[in-house]
Structures are given as C-alpha cells and as structure tokens.
Amino acid sequence: MSGTSIRFEPDDTFNAFLTVCKRPTHTGGKLAGVAVAVKDNISTRGIETTCASRILKGYVPPYDAHVVELLRKSGAAIAGKTNMDEFGMGTTTENSAFGPTLNPCDTGRVPGGSSGGSAAAIASGMVRMALGTDTGGSIRCPAAFCGITGLKPSYGRVSRYGLIAYANSLEQVGPMGRTVSDVSTLMQVIAGYDRHDSTSLNKPYTHTPHAEIKGLKIGIPEEYFGEGVDPKVAASVKIAIGRLEELGATTVPCSIPSMEYALAAYYVTCTCEASSNLARFDGVRYGPAADTKKPWHEAYQEVRRAGFGTEVRRRIMLGTFALSSGYYGKYYAKAQVARENVRKDFQRIFADVDVIAGPTMPTIAFRLCEKSDPLSMYLADILTVPANLAGIPAISVPCGKADGMPVGLQIMGRHFEDERVIDVAYAYEQAVI
Amino acid sequence: METDVIVGLEVHCQLDTKSKLFCGCSTDYRSDGPNTHVCPICLGLPGAMPVLNKRSIEYAMRVAKALNCTVLHESEFSRKNYFYPDLDKAYQITQYDKPLAEGGYLEIEGDEGGEKRIRLTRIHVEEDPGRLVHMGNAERGKYSLVDYNRAGIPLIEIVSEPDMRSPKEARKFLNKLRATLEYLSVFDSDKEGSLRVDANISIKGSERVEVKNITSYKGVEKALTFEITRQKNVLRRGQKVDRETRHFLEARGVTQSARSKEQEHDYRYFPEPDLRPLHVRSWVEGIVLPELPDARRERFMAQYGCSLNHARTLTGELKLANFFEKVVVSDPKGLSMLAATWIADTLIGELNFRDMELDPVDPESFTGLVRLLKAGTITDKSGVEVLRVMLDQRLKQETPETPAGIVARLNLAKTKGDTGAITTAIEEAINENQKALEDYRAGKAGALNFLVGQVMKKTRGRADPGELNRMLAEALQKREA
Numbered sequence: 029m030s031g032t033s034i035r036f037e038p039d040d041t042f043n044a045f046l047t048v049c050k051r052p053t054h055t056g057g058k059l060a061g062v063a064v065a066v067k068d069n070i071s072t073r074g075i076e077t078t079c080a081s082r083i084l085k086g087y088v089p090p091y092d093a094h095v096v097e098l099l100r101k102s103g104a105a106i107a108g109k110t111n112m113d114e115f116g117m118g119t120t121t122e123n124s125a126f127g128p129t130l131n132p133c134d135t136g137r138v139p140g141g142s143s144g145g146s147a148a149a150i151a152s153g154m155v156r157m158a159l160g161t162d163t164g165g166s167i168r169c170p171a172a173f174c175g176i177t178g179l180k181p182s183y184g185r186v187s188r189y190g191l192i193a194y195a196n197s198l199e200q201v202g203p204m205g206r207t208v209s210d211v212s213t214l215m216q217v218i219a220g221y222d223r224h225d226s227t228s229l230n231k232p233y234t235h236t237p238h239a240e241i242k243g244l245k246i247g248i249p250e251e252y253f254g255e256g257v258d259p260k261v262a263a264s265v266k267i268a269i270g271r272l273e274e275l276g277a278t279t280v281p282c283s284i285p286s287m288e289y290a291l292a293a294y295y296v297t298c299t300c301e302a303s304s305n306l307a308r309f310d311g312v313r314y315g316p317a318a319d320t321k322k323p324w325h326e327a328y329q330e331v332r333r334a335g336f337g338t339e340v341r342r343r344i345m346l347g348t349f350a351l352s353s354g355y356y357g358k359y360y361a362k363a364q365v366a367r368e369n370v371r372k373d374f375q376r377i378f379a380d381v382d383v384i385a386g387p388t389m390p391t392i393a394f395r396l397c398e399k400s401d402p403l404s405m406y407l408a409d410i411l412t413v414p415a416n417l418a419g420i421p422a423i424s425v426p427c428g429k430a431d432g433m434p435v436g437l438q439i440m441g442r443h444f445e446d447e448r449v450i451d452v453a454y455a456y457e458q459a460v461i
Numbered sequence: 462m463e464t465d466v467i468v469g470l471e472v473h474c475q476l477d478t479k480s481k482l483f484c485g486c487s488t489d490y491r492s493d494g495p496n497t498h499v500c501p502i503c504l505g506l507p508g509a510m511p512v513l514n515k516r517s518i519e520y521a522m523r524v525a526k527a528l529n530c531t532v533l534h535e536s537e538f539s540r541k542n543y544f545y546p547d548l549d550k551a552y553q554i555t556q557y558d559k560p561l562a563e564g565g566y567l568e569i570e571g572d573e574g575g576e577k578r579i580r581l582t583r584i585h586v587e588e589d590p591g592r593l594v595h596m597g598n599a600e601r602g603k604y605s606l607v608d609y610n611r612a613g614i615p616l617i618e619i620v621s622e623p624d625m626r627s628p629k630e631a632r633k634f635l636n637k638l639r640a641t642l643e644y645l646s647v648f649d650s651d652k653e654g655s656l657r658v659d660a661n662i663s664i665k666g667s668e669r670v671e672v673k674n675i676t677s678y679k680g681v682e683k684a685l686t687f688e689i690t691r692q693k694n695v696l697r698r699g700q701k702v703d704r705e706t707r708h709f710l711e712a713r714g715v716t717q718s719a720r721s722k723e724q725e726h727d728y729r730y731f732p733e734p735d736l737r738p739l740h741v742r743s744w745v746e747g748i749v750l751p752e753l754p755d756a757r758r759e760r761f762m763a764q765y766g767c768s769l770n771h772a773r774t775l776t777g778e779l780k781l782a783n784f785f786e787k788v789v790v791s792d793p794k795g796l797s798m799l800a801a802t803w804i805a806d807t808l809i810g811e812l813n814f815r816d817m818e819l820d821p822v823d824p825e826s827f828t829g830l831v832r833l834l835k836a837g838t839i840t841d842k843s844g845v846e847v848l849r850v851m852l853d854q855r856l857k858q859e860t861p862e863t864p865a866g867i868v869a870r871l872n873l874a875k876t877k878g879d880t881g882a883i884t885t886a887i888e889e890a891i892n893e894n895q896k897a898l899e900d901y902r903a904g905k906a907g908a909l910n911f912l913v914g915q916v917m918k919k920t921r922g923r924a925d926p927g928e929l930n931r932m933l934a935e936a937l938q939k940r941e942a
Contacts, residue, residue, distance in 0.1 A: 071508040091501050192507040196734035307551030308505050351729035
C-alpha cells in the first residue's frame with residue numbers, strides 16, 4: 029500500500045474521533061486523497077478498533093473489514109476512527125466509554141447515534157464523507173440530527189465482514205456525507221458481493237444520482253406523522269414532501285399497522301443477537317486481560333463487569349433472558365413473526381408506491397443528558413427500525429430546521445432499490461440548494 | 462445377556478476435509494505448534510464471519526445417505542451459547558431444530574447373532590471447539606493454555622436411538638460406523654481425537670445417565686461396563702439412579718459425576734444470522750455412494766468364497782479389505798481361501814499382540830507367505846514363525862527379508878519324506894516318553910497327539926503333519942510287534 033499521504037490534523041472540539049490518523053497514506057482511484065472517517069466498530073488493520081468500549085481498549089485488528097479494504101483500493105485516506113455509542117447501542121453517542129460527541133450545530137445537544145462521531149466529523153467539515161453502521165437507525169438518526177445525508181443500504185448489499193457485530197440480521201454498513209452525491213459515490217465504492225459475508229449479494233452499485241422524479245408515487249404512512257412526532261418536525265417534512273410533489277411526484281396516504289409491534293420486535297431481536305455476539309469479549313484473546321490467578325469463570329465476570337458500560341450490560345441481560353429456555357417462544361420467535369408482518373406491510377405498500385417518505389426522527393436532536401431513562405431513548409427509534417426489520421434501503425436527507433436544529437427527511441424504497449431512494453433524495457437536495 | 466440395559470450413543474466424528482468448516486485454515490494441524498492453523502474467523506476475532514465449507518456438507522450428506530437417513534431439503538445452523546475458554550466466540554455454530562438429516566439406521570451383528578438394526582435419530586454438522594492444555598492437572602493446575610488449531614474443524618454428530626443392549630453392541634456399532642465412514646472417504650480414524658462419544662445409558666425402569674468424554678473405541682465398552690455395574694449396584698442397595706451427567710476418566714476406567722453447574726446449561730439456541738439456510742435438494746440427489754461394508758462383505762463371500770465370519774472381519778476395516786484384495790489379486794482362485802484365514806485369523810492376532818498397525822505390512826510379501834503355504838513348502842507352524850519374523854522386522858524397521866529368504870535362513874522348509882531327521886526325532890520322542898508309549902498301548906487317544914507334539918518340537922515344526930502322523934503310527938506299531 030505504498031502511495032502518497034495527506035495531512036489530517038483536525039481541531040476536534042466535538043470529540044468526534046476516537047483515533048486520528050495524522051498522515052494517512054493513500055493510492056490513486058475514485059477517492060484518491062479523500063479523507064474518509066470510519067466508525068470505530070469497523071475493523072481497520074493496524075488501527076485501534078474499540079467500538080467505544082473499554083473492553084476492546086488496545087485492540088488492534090490484524091485485518092481490514094471488507095469495506096475498509098475497498099476504501100483503501102479506491103484511494104481513500106483513512107482519516108481516523110469515529111466515536112459512537114458503545115457497540116452501537118444508543119441513539120445519542122453518549123454511551124461511549126470515551127465521552128460523548130457534541131453536535132456541531134449546537135454543542136449543548138447530542139449528535140444522535142450511534143454513528144454520532146461520523147456525522148459530527150462531516151457536519152463540522154473535518155471530513156467530506158464517512159462510514160457509519162445502521163442497526164436500527166444509527167446512520168439516519170445522526171444524519172438527521174447533524175444536518176447531513178446518510179444511507180442505510182438494503183440488507184445484503186454491503187459486506188458486513190469486519191463490522192463488529194451488534195445485531196447481525198439487522199445491520200448494514202453505509203455511507204454518510206455532506207451531499208447525496210458524496211453518499212452515492214461512497215456507496216459505489218463499498219457495495220457489492222463479498223465471499224466472506226454469506227449474507228451479501230451480488231448487487232453492485234454503479235449508479236449516478238439522477239434528479240428526475242416525474243410520475244413517482246410516494247407513500248405517506250400515517251404512523252410517521254402520529255403521536256410522539258414533534259409537530260414542528262412533521263411540518264418541515266411535509267413541506268419537503270410538498271417540494272417533491274412540485275417536482276412531479278404524487279403522494280398516496282398509507283398505513284403500516286405492524287409498526288405497533290416493530291419497536292418490540294426490534295429490541296427483542298437486537299438484544300438476543302447482541303447477547304450472543306458480545307459473549308466473546310472475555311479477555312482471553314484480546315482486550316484487557318483477565319486476572320489469570322482466578323478461576324476462569326470468575327476472571328470472565330471481572331473482565332466483563334469492568335469492560336462493558338451500563339447500556340451494553342442491560343441489553344446483554346435482556347437478550348440472555350429472552351433467549352433462555354422457556355422464553356424463546358414468547359420473545360425471539362414472536363419477534364420474528366412481528367418482523368415478518370413488517371416485511372409484508374412494506375411489500376403490500378410497495379405494490380402501489382415507489383418509495384415511502386416521512387421524518388427520520390420524531391424530534392430534533394436531544395439536549396445532552398436529556399434521555400436519561402432507557403425506554404424514552406428506545407422510543408426515539410420508532411421511525412427508523414421498520415427499514416432494518418424489513419431489510420429495505422432508507423436514506424435521511426436534510427430538510428430544513430425546527431427550533432434552529434436540522435430535520436431529516438427519510439425516504440425508504442423497495443429491497444435493492446437503493447438507487448431510487450438516492451434519486452429521490454438527490455432530486456429534493458437539488459431543488460432546495 | 463444384559464437385556465435390561467439400554468444404550469444410546471452420540472458420536473462426534475471429525476470430517477477429513479482439507480480446510481475447516483467456516484474458514485480456509487488447514488485441518489492438518491496435529492504435527493504443528495499450538496495456534497498455527499488459525500485466522501480471524503476460527504479465532505472468533507471481532508467482525509469475522511463464517512463461510513460454509515461446501516465439501517464438509519458434501520461429506521456429511523454422503524454419511525447421511527449411507528446410513529439411510531432422510532436429508533432435509535432445508536436445514537439451518539444455530540448458535541449454541543456457552544462460556545468456556547476453548548470456545549473462541551462463546552458460541553458453537555451447530556445445528557439444532559433443523560438438522561441436516563433425520564432417521565436412518567445402521568445394521569450390526571447383534572449379540573444374539575444375525576443382523577440387528579440400530580435406528581438413528583439425526584445427523585447434524587457443527588464446528589469443533591479449541592483445546593485446553595492444563596499445566597499440572599485439571600483440578601489443581603497452575604494455569605491452562607488454549608490452542609485454537611482444532612477450533613472450526615468440521616464435525617458430524619450422529620445420534621442413535623437407545624437401541625443397543627450391551628457394551629459389546631455399542632462397540633460393534635462404533636466399529637461398523639467407523640468402517641462405513643472410512644469407506645466413504647470422509648473420516649480418518651487414525652487421527653488422534655477424530656472420534657468422541659457421549660453415551661446415554663440406563664437400566665430398564667431407572668433414570669438415564671449421560672457419560673461424556675469417551676475418546677476411544679475401547680473406552681466406550683469400558684465406560685459402559687463400569688456404568689452398568691455402578692448403576693446395578695446402586696439399585697441393588699435399594700437406592701435410585703440419579704439422572705445426571707458423568708465424565709469418563711479413561712486412565713482410571715471409571716465415570717465420575719460432573720459438577721452440578723455443568724448440568725444446568727441453558728444453551729439459548731437461536732438461528733445463526735450470519736449464515737443462510739442450507740438448501741440441498743438437487744445436490745443430495747447427485748451424490749453417488751461407493752461400495753459399503755455390507756455390500757463388500759457379500760461380494761467377498763460370493764467372489765472369493767470367504768466364510769461369513771472371515772468376510773465380516775475382512776470388510777470390517779477398509780484397510781484390511783483392501784489388503785486382502787491386493788494379496789490375492791494375482792491368483793484369486795488359488796489364494797483366497799488360504800489368504801482369508803491367514804489374514805482374518807493369524808495376521809490380526811499377531812498385529813494385536815504387537816499393538817501394531819497394518820500399514821507397514823506390504824501385500825506382496827504377504828502373498829509370498831501365502832504362496833509358500835499353498836505350495837506346501839512350509840508347515841502352518843513355520844508359516845506363523847515366518848510371519849512373526851516379518852512383523853518384527855517391520856516393527857523394528859529393519860530391512861525386511863522376503864518370506865522365502867526367512868524360510869531359507871531359518872531352515873524352515875518342510876522335511877519331505879524321511880530324511881532321517883524325523884525318524885530320529887520319533888525314536889527319541891518315544892524313548893524319552895515311555896509313559897506315553899504305555900498310554901498309547903492302553904488305547905488312550907491323547908498319547909499319539911502328545912508324541913506328535915514332541916516330534917514337532919524336535920523338528921521345529923518342519924515335519925509335514927500328515928507325513929508325521931503316518932510315520933509315528935508306523936514306529937509305534939513296530940514297537941508293539
């Protein structure tokens with residue numbers, strides 16, 4: 029990997045970066061010399077990768093995630109690793125073992141999460157683009173809160189190999205950027221089949237954004253403008269949808285009844301998978317070591333108790349409980365039924381419309397420490413988790429402000445129609461520039 | 462017989478693939494240092510994902526077909542979650558409610574004679590964990606080291622129904638299973654730790670005990686025999702057999718109750734989200750099986766005229782069956798009967814006595830020996846002596862002589878007619894054993910045999926038994942006259 033290097037010495041007053049690579053090298057290619065930030069749950073060879081957790085402090089992966097390998101091949105310069113909620117578990121980036129990231133639009137507010145570091149790095153101008161990951165909204169939420177663009181690709185479109193798993197069946201690595209074009213360019217680099225990820229499919233992304241949306245049918249689900257959605261946010265989004273209509277699109281009201289159970293299905297599924305995924309952090313092979321003078325099970329307890337933060341421990345315990353004997357049918361199996369219902373609802377709606385539009389988040393960015401009880405934080409994910417449950421593509425693009433803070437317009441599309449959601453977002457972006 | 466004994470087995474066999482189940486690491490780790498056959502995937506490094514090795518599924522399906530199982534058109538991998546330092550991901554990828562195959566059976570020679578059908582419950586595919594090496598002993602060791610070379614080796618678990626009625630039947634089941642797997646070229650029983658067995662055993666009407674950690678063929682018989690005695694003693698004392706898990710301690714030949722903690726596992730199975738469900742319908746139909754032990758046994762009887770017992774023994778191990786066919790290939794009609802006896806009865810006994818493998822014995826030399834016997838050049842007794850020399854030379858890795866060479870060097874060629882040596886030996890034998898002479902005269906049948914033995918001893922077995930009998934009878938008659 030010989031090549032030239034760039035200087036990257038940002039004034040990171042927002043705590044967006046956990047690791048900064050001051051002289052990243054790069055080769056030639058589509059992204060030659062572009063500084064790209066990478067969320068800290070994506071493995072980077074030779075660069076510490078912690079998932080913002082004490083339990084991985086000092087862990088330097090011996091291999092690159094597939095998406096990082098693709099980034100390097102495209103000539104990008106890996107600028108550093110960005111802050112996040114520990115293991116992706118959160119909506120604010122406050123659950124980082126290394127301190128919260130601040131929202132560049134208002135440093136008294138959170139940047140959203142869990143990819144808050146990546147969003148803040150872009151919003152503050154430190155980098156043009158970044159990789160995030162989205163399990164239940166973790167790309168779209170910080171994109172909306174920080175006023176940038178972020179795409180959660182269709183499940184299977186981007187390799188997860190090297191992404192430190194939180195909830196395998198829900199998450200995708202995705203592009204974040206200042207503009208839809210940047211997001212699209214980054215998507216060109218990272219999408220495609222990877223033989224190391226059995227759930228990845230041969231659907232490369234070679235698209236260039238196209239602003240023509242005449243005749244497009246947009247579904248407007250009533251649930252996205254109902255109870256719990258800040259009226260000011262809803263108003264901004266409605267204006268944005270109005271712009272899309274002016275551009276030649278038509279809107280159709282629709283409903284996603286399965287959303288009633290979506291949040292429950294999401295939290296059962298992700299905590300179950302997390303309880304298993306995070307079991308390997310025992311201090312034996314990497315991370316802070318166990319005290320070897322103790323019996324192994326005591327050493328495990330010590331390492332895990334000291335290494336995981338409160339929210340991570342809570343989710344591990346929830347998932348462990350939900351999977352335990354006698355409860356599997358009550359929780360995990362039922363969650364999969366609810367998930368199937370969400371999929372079916374989307375299929376039904378997409379038989380009539382091309383995309384679905386609504387707000388990305390029900391509110392603007394929270395104040396720091398505002399969401400102190402976990403349940404109210406979980407509720408904030410209600411508009412983003414359906415896309416993860418169904419595996420469909422969803423993008424958040426800035427659409428004005430409410431109370432002086434950015435609002436995100438969310439566009440969801442059919443499975444593998446990432447190109448279309450990009451086009452709709454691009455058409456909107458071009459119209460309001 | 463112990464008809465009140467009920468035994469079911471769970472057999473774990475390593476599939477003999479070149480690479481591991483979910484990564485490209487080589488499975489040929491046994492002669493290398495610890496943690497040398499590892500990668501991010503089999504070390505369970507954060508972010509690494511499994512990719513299924515198709516060959517191992519192919520192998521497992523061969524086994525399923527050979528054991529008459531129904532291969533499910535869709536099967537699924539699941540995670541079995543538990544903490545242990547040898548388990549890199551803290552879960553084992555295995556199959557749970559959708560195994561690769563269900564049902565099936567294996568026929569063994571039952572204790573009461575005849576073929577007995579042992580039904581199978583299921584066959585599933587899973588990964589082997591790593592291995593702990595305890596410094597000191599396991600209970601009070603200073604520390605333990607972990608070796609992940611074994612982590613990710615493909616295993617199949619074959620679960621039987623509780624259809625076996627004795628330790629001997631369990632042993633026969635395992636031997637037959639091993640033979641079948643070897644015929645399918647999916648298993649190498651010579652590799653250390655390639656087979657591990659958990660046995661479920663109960664006395665009719667009592668609780669079932671699971672004995673874990675049996676790692677050898679002989680161990681199964683030993684563990685079960687111990688466990689039957691233990692359970693019967695418990696019942697004899699009027700106590701109840703506890704439903705529990707016990708470990709087999711191979712060195713001491715006993716089973717020991719596992720700590721109660723180990724019995725409370727809740728594995729929290731759920732489908733492995735990193736792997737897609739496995740669809741094998743058209744694949745399984747395309748699998749063609751080679752000749753299996755039962756078919757080969759029938760063929761040996763029909764083609765070579767082997768007895769049922771000889772055919773069973775010879776085909777009971779792939780190597781032995783191949784060896785036999787190579788020995789007789791130059792003259793099947795002339796050599797088969799003699800070769801079958803000499804391999805199934807004599808050779809196996811001599812190998813077992815030396816705890817020696819068949820591999821160093823070349824079929825060509827053995828053909829030489831059989832030819833000498835066939836031609837009447839040496840007696841059976843000399844034949845055994847030649848064979849022993851042949852085996853000892855190979856065991857000591859000396860330059861092996863040909864059977865004819867050994868016969869010449871040791872002067873073992875059969876004494877044709879009376880060269881004087883036999884007559885002299887007969888005279889000596891009679892003179893030295895006047896009691897036998899009197900017994901002979903008194904009509905005791907054993908006396909003649911005794912004298913034959915004495916002469917054989919003096920001639921070191923070279924005398925042709927038929928000739929010797931005739932000459933000895935003549936000599937005795939002379940004395941009577």
